[in-house]
Structure formats: C-alpha cells, structure tokens
Amino acid sequence: MPQYSTFQPKPYRPRMSPYWYFERWPYLKFMVRELSCVFVAYFAVVMLFQIHAISAGPGAYARFAACMRCPLILDLNAIALVFIVFHAVTWFALVPRVFVRDVMGPGIPDVVTMLPNFGAWLVASAIVAAFILRFI
Amino acid sequence: MAAHSRSHRPLVWLLFGTGGFLVAFFFPIHILLSGILQPLGVLPDPGQASLLALLENPLTRLYLAVLLIFAFWHAAYRLRDTICDAFAVRQIDLIVVSLCYGAAAVATVATVALLICVP
Numbered sequence: 001m002p003q004y005s006t007f008q009p010k011p012y013r014p015r016m017s018p019y020w021y022f023e024r025w026p027y028l029k030f031m032v033r034e035l036s037c038v039f040v041a042y043f044a045v046v047m048l049f050q051i052h053a054i055s056a057g058p059g060a061y062a063r064f065a066a067c068m069r070c071p072l073i074l075d076l077n078a079i080a081l082v083f084i085v086f087h088a089v090t091w092f093a094l095v096p097r098v099f100v101r102d103v104m105g106p107g108i109p110d111v112v113t114m115l116p117n118f119g120a121w122l123v124a125s126a127i128v129a130a131f132i133l134r135f136i
Numbered sequence: 137m138a139a140h141s142r143s144h145r146p147l148v149w150l151l152f153g154t155g156g157f158l159v160a161f162f163f164p165i166h167i168l169l170s171g172i173l174q175p176l177g178v179l180p181d182p183g184q185a186s187l188l189a190l191l192e193n194p195l196t197r198l199y200l201a202v203l204l205i206f207a208f209w210h211a212a213y214r215l216r217d218t219i220c221d222a223f224a225v226r227q228i229d230l231i232v233v234s235l236c237y238g239a240a241a242v243a244t245v246a247t248v249a250l251l252i253c254v255p
Contacts, residue, residue, distance in 0.1 A: 018224040031222060037214035040159050043167055044207045044243070048250055050170060051200065054187045055254045061184035068175040077171035081164060088160035125165040131190060132169045134182035 036087040039080035046077075092117040148213050148237075155210025158203050188255075197251045204247045212240035 017023075021031040053064035067073060096113030104113075130136045173179045190196050216236040220226045 016224055018222075020224075021222065031218070034214055034218040034221070037211040037218060040155075040163065040207050041211035041215070041239075041243075043163060043171065044204050044211070046171065047166065047200070047204060048243075048246060051191065051250050051254070054184055054191050055250070058184045061187075065175070065181060068171065074172065074175060077167055077175075081167045081172065084159065084163050084167060087156070088164055091156055091160040121161055124161045128162055128165045129169060131196075132166070132182075133179060134186045134190065 032083070033087055033090055036083040039083045040087075042076070043080050043084070088121065092121065148209070151206060151209035152213035155206035155208075155213075158206050159210055162203055163207070191254050197254065201247060201251050205244050208240045208243040208247070212236040 021027040050064060053060045068077075093110070093114055095117055096108070096110045100108065100113040169179060174181045213236075216229075216232050219232050219236075220229055225232070
C-alpha cells in the first residue's frame, strides 16, 4: 500500500454556532419545547414540597401556601404553564403523524385525529381538578 | 465507542416517552390550580386536612408516584439533550448525562420516600 502524505483527506466537520436555534423559527420552536423540561422538573419539585407540607401538618401547609402566593413564584408558575401547555399541544399534535397515519393510512386530516387527544386531555384535567378541589 | 456496543437510548426513551405523555395530560391542570388559581384565591383551597385525607388513599399516592417519577426522568432525558444542543457541548455528554440522570435518580428516591412517609 503506498503511503500518501501530501493530500491526506481530512474529515469535514461543519462548525455549528452555539446559537444555531436562533437562525430559523422551527429550530427556535424545537428549543422552546426542549426548554419545557426545566419547568417540568421545577413543578415536579414544587409538588414534592406540597406533598411534604400536606404530610407535615397545618403549619407547614400554611407556610407552603404563603410561599405559593409570592408574586415571583406566581410568575414562575405562569411561565411554566405556558411552556408545559406548549409541550402538551405539540405532543398531542404528534400522535396523528406517527401513529394514526400508520394504522389508518393517509388522508385523514390532522385535526380529526388530534381531536380525541384534546378531548381526553379535557376529561383527564376535569377529573384531576375535581380531586384537587375536593369535589370528589 | 465500539461499533457493536448497544445504546441505552431505547430504555431511557421509554421513560421519556411515557413521562412526556403523562406530563402533557396531567401537569397543566396541576399548575393551573395549585400553582396559579388557588394561590390567587380565584378557586378555594380545600385545606391541609382535606388534602391529607386524599393523600392517605393509596391510589392517590400511586398516581403521584407514577406521575412524578416519570416526569423527573422525562425532564432529565430532555435536559441532557438541551444542554448538549443549546450550548454545543456534546463532547462532555458523559458529565451531563451523569448529572441529569443522577438528579432524576435522587428525585425518584425522594418521591418514593415522601409518599411512603405520609402519615
């Protein structure tokens, strides 16, 4: 085997800007959805604090409730809600693309296949709300 | 990495996918009520005693355990990729993955411990 050294090919590695997701709207949308995970983790931790406060007694629960009324926490929760609803809507919108079309074939509009998902979301939310508000 | 080595991705994707599904269905209502409307006083807070009675039901604790544990693993899986992609630091993936999945493991233990300790 001859050994070439003058024109050794080098692998092509495109350099990606660390801010690539600002270049196009779909990239930014992708990154916004990815960022929702930070708020999922945040609110899951809040729920752990809530469980702890409920178990620890009326005093601890009053402190937890006072903390939740703090404007900073309320703002954070509102931002978290926006991000997580964005995750939810895009997650439900995916189903017709990856599942229903495989099973039932093309030709069914996305809206029709998405509707059961949104219906189930509404029912699930109503049931959870009934428990949180102690109607049940 | 050897060509034949198996990726752990399918296993953690299963946790991620299930978590994404549960988070999409159940998190918005929890945040809307416990995080916004009840603290604002728009809807009444049933109080600690009433919520403790709800929490004493094993089914409630099972629901919370499943929801929260999958949510933590869902967040860890996504956070790992977000950190690597957003800051273009895939070369330190091993450190990122250890931190993210380590945190998810700690959160899992904390969730189980808290729910077992409910009086």
